[in-house]
Amino acid sequence: MQHGPDRGPGNRSIAMIPPDHPRYRSLVTRERLADCARSGIVAMEGLTSHGRGEAFDYLLGERTLGSARIAEQTAAAMLLSARHPVISVNGNTAALAAPEIAALQEACGAIVEVNLFHRTEKRVAQIEALLTEAGADVFSGEAERLLPLTHDRAWCRREGMYAADVILVPLEDGDRCEALIGMGKKVIAVDLNPLSRTAQKATLTVVDEVTRALPEITRACRELTEDDRRRLISSLDNHYLLSEAIREITLRLAHALD
Amino acid sequence: MQHGPDRGPGNRSIAMIPPDHPRYRSLVTRERLADCARSGIVAMEGLTSHGRGEAFDYLLGERTLGSARIAEQTAAAMLLSARHPVISVNGNTAALAAPEIAALQEACGAIVEVNLFHRTEKRVAQIEALLTEAGADVFSGEAERLLPLTHDRAWCRREGMYAADVILVPLEDGDRCEALIGMGKKVIAVDLNPLSRTAQKATLTVVDEVTRALPEITRACRELTEDDRRRLISSLDNHYLLSEAIREITLRLAHALD
Numbered sequence: 001m002q003h004g005p006d007r008g009p010g011n012r013s014i015a016m017i018p019p020d021h022p023r024y025r026s027l028v029t030r031e032r033l034a035d036c037a038r039s040g041i042v043a044m045e046g047l048t049s050h051g052r053g054e055a056f057d058y059l060l061g062e063r064t065l066g067s068a069r070i071a072e073q074t075a076a077a078m079l080l081s082a083r084h085p086v087i088s089v090n091g092n093t094a095a096l097a098a099p100e101i102a103a104l105q106e107a108c109g110a111i112v113e114v115n116l117f118h119r120t121e122k123r124v125a126q127i128e129a130l131l132t133e134a135g136a137d138v139f140s141g142e143a144e145r146l147l148p149l150t151h152d153r154a155w156c157r158r159e160g161m162y163a164a165d166v167i168l169v170p171l172e173d174g175d176r177c178e179a180l181i182g183m184g185k186k187v188i189a190v191d192l193n194p195l196s197r198t199a200q201k202a203t204l205t206v207v208d209e210v211t212r213a214l215p216e217i218t219r220a221c222r223e224l225t226e227d228d229r230r231r232l233i234s235s236l237d238n239h240y241l242l243s244e245a246i247r248e249i250t251l252r253l254a255h256a257l258d
Numbered sequence: 259m260q261h262g263p264d265r266g267p268g269n270r271s272i273a274m275i276p277p278d279h280p281r282y283r284s285l286v287t288r289e290r291l292a293d294c295a296r297s298g299i300v301a302m303e304g305l306t307s308h309g310r311g312e313a314f315d316y317l318l319g320e321r322t323l324g325s326a327r328i329a330e331q332t333a334a335a336m337l338l339s340a341r342h343p344v345i346s347v348n349g350n351t352a353a354l355a356a357p358e359i360a361a362l363q364e365a366c367g368a369i370v371e372v373n374l375f376h377r378t379e380k381r382v383a384q385i386e387a388l389l390t391e392a393g394a395d396v397f398s399g400e401a402e403r404l405l406p407l408t409h410d411r412a413w414c415r416r417e418g419m420y421a422a423d424v425i426l427v428p429l430e431d432g433d434r435c436e437a438l439i440g441m442g443k444k445v446i447a448v449d450l451n452p453l454s455r456t457a458q459k460a461t462l463t464v465v466d467e468v469t470r471a472l473p474e475i476t477r478a479c480r481e482l483t484e485d486d487r488r489r490l491i492s493s494l495d496n497h498y499l500l501s502e503a504i505r506e507i508t509l510r511l512a513h514a515l516d
Contacts, residue, residue: 018408020408021433027303030303030306031303033302033306034301034302034303034305034306037295037302037305038302043292044291044292044295044296044302044305045285045288045289045292045305047292047295047302047303047305047306047309048288048291048292048305048306048308048309048312049309050306050309051305051306051307051308051309051310051311051312051313052309052310052312052313052316053309053313054306054309054310054313055309055310055311055312055313055314055451056313058310058451058453059453150276150278151275151276175279193313193316194514195316195317195511195514239515242515243515246511246512246514246515249511250508250511250512253453253504253507253508253511254504254508256452256453256504257497257500257501257504
């Protein structure tokens with residue numbers, strides 16, 4: 001799903017970008033995030049994080065690698081086989097992919113819960129509203145400081161991600177990924193940087209752009225057989241998946257100046 | 259020069275970042291830019307561009323490569339040998355490196371002129387004030403649409419960058435770099451992405467972070483002999499400099515999962 005000029009709050013300033021600009025699509029997405037930052041859904045720091053992702057996506061050729069597709073199928077298998085699956089959503093994920101989150105929830109039955117680095121009650125409410133509007137059933141209510149972290153990402157809900165056995169964390173920070181792993185959870189990360197701490201620490205890392213990754217996971221949730229699931233979970237090798245992503249980037253770099 | 263918690267408008271929200279966070283320095287700089295975005299100096303889209311740069315700097319090991327040092331010395335030689343050198347400053351450059359711009363101007367005698375992608379009179383005035391406060395002598399006054407571009411970066415001053423023979427453009431976009439080259443100017447880019455159109459089109463590309471690059475160029479301006487300058491300019495090979503940066507990134511990636 002693309003975020004074109006016809007979609008949502010991005011309309012106002014997109015007119016400023018000339019359509020003949022070679023990075024038009026990337027700039028339009030950037031504008032959408034900037035508008036979401038103006039309305040408070042995206043933290044300003046989230047804009048910079050998005051830029052980091054953009055750079056890695058550029059190095060991946062802005063496409064889903066074969067290894068990422070395996071990771072996406074494995075993510076579906078893990079979510080479907082979980083006792084208490086949770087999708088953790090932050091501002092960037094909501095701004096970029098609220099409808100994709102809703103579709104995935106429908107396909108795998110996971111709890112959708114908002115968790116923010118730059119947390120205010122107002123932002124939580126705004127993001128919950130955006131997700132609800134997109135069709136997600138958001139698990140909200142009183143949060144507690146339950147995760148072993150020094151900042152506001154510690155806040156979550158006892159019956160939500162605190163109780164999760166499998167948790168999908170698109171666009172996560174490394175600290176929190178580590179904390180969740182330390183609590184014995186299986187963590188599925190969506191992260192374009194195969195070198196990040198999140199990517200390295202997660203149980204499974206999907207090295208793909210979030211609006212490409214989530215629909216692939218959703219599709220796999222609908223298509224995988226019981227046998228497929230077992231096979232994918234038993235053959236999970238995150239080190240291999242990450243090294244494949246790195247190999248692709250290296251290949252692309254080697255030919256960059258041809 | 260670092261942008262620590264003691265510097266400028268970053269103070270308010272930096273307290274939110276735990277000093278034990280492994281990416282503390284990067285997050286502090288990100289917060290400084292976020293604060294400059296709140297005050298209007300940095301465009302929201304500039305935050306995302308900064309993130310792209312961060313990702314490439316991370317891949318370079320957040321250090322000045324040997325090839326970048328040669329590029330920085332060559333940049334100094336070009337600025338010193340120019341008839342009408344100009345430093346073009348945008349919001350990100352001003353937010354990150356206003357004092358470094360002032361020091362470079364003092365060392366090479368270039369005109370400092372503000373040029374913005376997301377241009378408003380208010381932003382131009384804010385950035386000019388920030389530069390002036392940092393000690394730069396800013397060339398301002400009436401601008402005209404003089405560059406062959408479809409967006410607001412076309413605006414510049416007839417006696418400023420329009421008349422430049424050598425122009426330093428830190429953190430530039432590819433369109434504008436190409437337009438300046440098309441006008442027969444020698445363009446020195448500072449760009450952390452060796453694959454970007456800016457990096458590829460520029461006469462000389464400094465693949466280094468702007469607050470590391472500018473002081474190196476300034477130092478070289480003070481130290482180079484007449485002979486050094488001639489030698490550096492005559493041996494300029496931008497394809498070699500870019501391929502060295504790419505080689506370093508590739509090396510780092512190859513060992514990433516060791």
